[in-house]
Amino acid sequence: MATTTKEMTTGAPLPLIFNFTIPLLLGNILQQTYSLIDAAIVGKFLGINDLAAIGASTSVVFLILGFCNGCCCGFGIPVAQKFGAREYETMRRYVSVSLQLATLMSVVIAILTCIYCADILRSMRTPDTIFQGAYYYLLVTFIGVPCTFFYNLLSSIIRALGDSKTPFWFLLFSTILNIVLDLFCILVLGWGVLGAGIATVVSQGISALLCYFYMYRHFPILKGTADDRKFRMPLAKNLLYIGVPMGLQFSITAIGSIMLQSANNALGTACVAAFTAAMRIKMFFICAFESLGIAMATYTGQNYGAGKPERIWQGIKASTLMMMVYAVCTFTILMFTSDKISLLFVDASETEILRDTVLFLHVSCYFFPILGLLCILRYTIQGAGYTNLAMLSGVSEMIARTLVSIYAVPVFGFLAVCYGDPVAWVAADLFLVPAFIYVYRRLKRRKGASSLLSA
Template sequence: MRQDLTTGSITGTMLRFALPMILGNLLQQFYNIADTLIVGRCLGANALAAVGAAYALMTFLTSILLGLCMGSGAVFSLRYGEKSWEELKTSIFVSFILVAAVTLIINIGVFLMIDPIMSLMQVPEVIYGMMREYLWVIFYGITGVFLYNFFASLLRAVGNSLVPLLFLGVSAVLNIGLDLWFVLALHWGAAGAAAATVISQLVSGAGLCVYTLFRMPEFRPARRNCRIQKQILTEISRFSFLTCVQQSVMNLGILMVQGLVNSFGTVVMAAFAAAVKIDSFAYMPVQDFGNAFSTFIAQNYGAGKRLRIQEGIKSAAKTSVLFCLAISFAVWIFAEKLMLIFVQPQETEILAVGVGYLRIEGAFYWGIGCLFLLYGLYRAVRMPGMSVALTVISLGTRVALAYVLSSIPSVGLVGIWAAVPIGWILADLTGLLYYWRKGIAFK
């Protein structure tokens, strides 16, 4: 099931590799969409606001693990492209120990600091208890998040994007079934939705771990590989740390915006919670295509195929922009119908706010599509620091403009929404200018 991305048709190879990743992450979005839909429809606007705000915090914290796994995956891809099998196994062991240690620290930290964190987020008193209960349950499943993302990154790094999809598919179906049972039948409320997600994450993470270790022994470290080599630890730490910083900065910015949104009350919080799910679902395919593109670049970079890399960049840019334009058109036209998936028709204020958000964001998906490609490009060619710089530009602009523009009475909420695409475009221009003016290793 592994694909060698250094041979064959460039566009076809990238799309075949990306498709299972896209389907997998779309399924992963169903985790959150199932929670949001069932909670919004069955428990009301306050519960929807609580789960939506909790999701922003949850995404920020788990993005640290995701960044570590993505950085490790870049190293795995390079070793695979070089055919350095022993170094690959040692890298797998070192990375696993590193990410597992960080997972433990995060888990302990969340349970100790949950109340101060929620206070910083300006969570309204009316939903405070519900949100706290949801978060307390959801973070019992952080081990499942670690296991799934680590082994999925490993398999994708060596060209196997199908197996992670299969495990995630089972988990998504389980999550929806448990959501319905816990919330509708057992009446466990928001905590029931969290419990469904936790169980599903543990199933997918543990299942993928067992599959990789027992069905793919060529990636199982032998005793000689189970040692911490300083050179390998330094390389993995550099890639993982910078990718982790990138993911954390990205989601810290989102968390800060969530705090600003919270200050506008539960109506805006509920609209934002629903609209962000739609927004994320809409551009998720180009995010995964960017990750597939990064693996393509890393394997070919390790194999020394510079011309193939240049052709791959052109192909990926055309594919991503065309897809984003099509999705932008669809979201603009169907914004209200999409919001009605999550909220009742009589919630007219929530609908109006959500539609406004989607139409502003949706017109500029090409901006984030290009940004995901730039992230993947610089991460793959051993320049993860540039990915971090682009993230800081994008999110720094978003946060600063959101706070400044929303404070102007005539602008208000529209300023928060407009700040996002402005940040995307500034980061795109920076990344492209660096590529054209400074050049990178394969030009």
């Protein structure tokens, strides 16, 4: 039975965005649930040092995989725009070229990152007590870059067609397989943090392969001729023009995170463990903002292609309302239960780590509305194809985190680490608000010019 696509160019924006966001949110919750379980297994069964080993490489993983994921999201934007404009032949050609680019880019990235893996960890001042574990975990993650790249690209293409449910089911399968392999590799085979990395790569590779065959079998709109599958340089250039800035935006943001994590690493293993636990919990709660942003990228891309900028502004208002409701609920939960949630990762006897974890979460949740607005505006701007502006917002984040790392952490210690992300979110919003106003005015002028030409 063929899977249906869905246009988001007509109908009330709020229910459209909400219904599209829910599968994305469930998928992100699955990913973060696995991340929590993975950290809990490592922290409880392998110890604080192994938990810190994974945490010490978190920002580096985000640097590389964030670039890959950003490129994949960017490659999906022309697909969404052509789908919204109902130019299905060009859309299919974009899909084929994006898969060819993904093959080349993922292999090159995997090779380069594997070669420089140890040097990256040394540059981050990773403590000697956790260096070996962090190296093995990072090396396996880099080897699996092609699996991650293709999995995210295929999911992005499917979402561009208005279907956010199918990627969720593949993610559900991947998460369950990941947890099973995690337990098997760590508890049965005794491979430690190396086993955690292997479990993730294998589960994503299998899911990517299944997703590819399913997509072409169940989405008739993607089935084309041999001519549609040819490599086309103009389309490749446009994909790279949109995708690479999105990838760089993630990576530039991650550079600031690496600076912050490097400064935190210098504070000792206890601070690294607290940072790792707090980040896992925080990422679990903020995945709704990311999901809402991804929904806005698809919504904006389709309405941009359809020439309906007024619907983009309606979508901004609807998504902001949903974001604020969620931010208030999340604030309430974290302010009263952070200490209990933290016990999932460390024993109650580790009082210093628990105290720092709770402090990090309390500071972060005050700034969640700022983060929510950041995700909505950034992805909306990306969906309209202005990925260079979104990349510059990442530069704002990087500068803010770098300044906190260099000047605040040495003076205020872990308290400054807690404020690293919130300061970066504020800096990004100070750029994104006027950037969105600029983009929206351009879209309205473009529509006015098109109306005059057609009159």
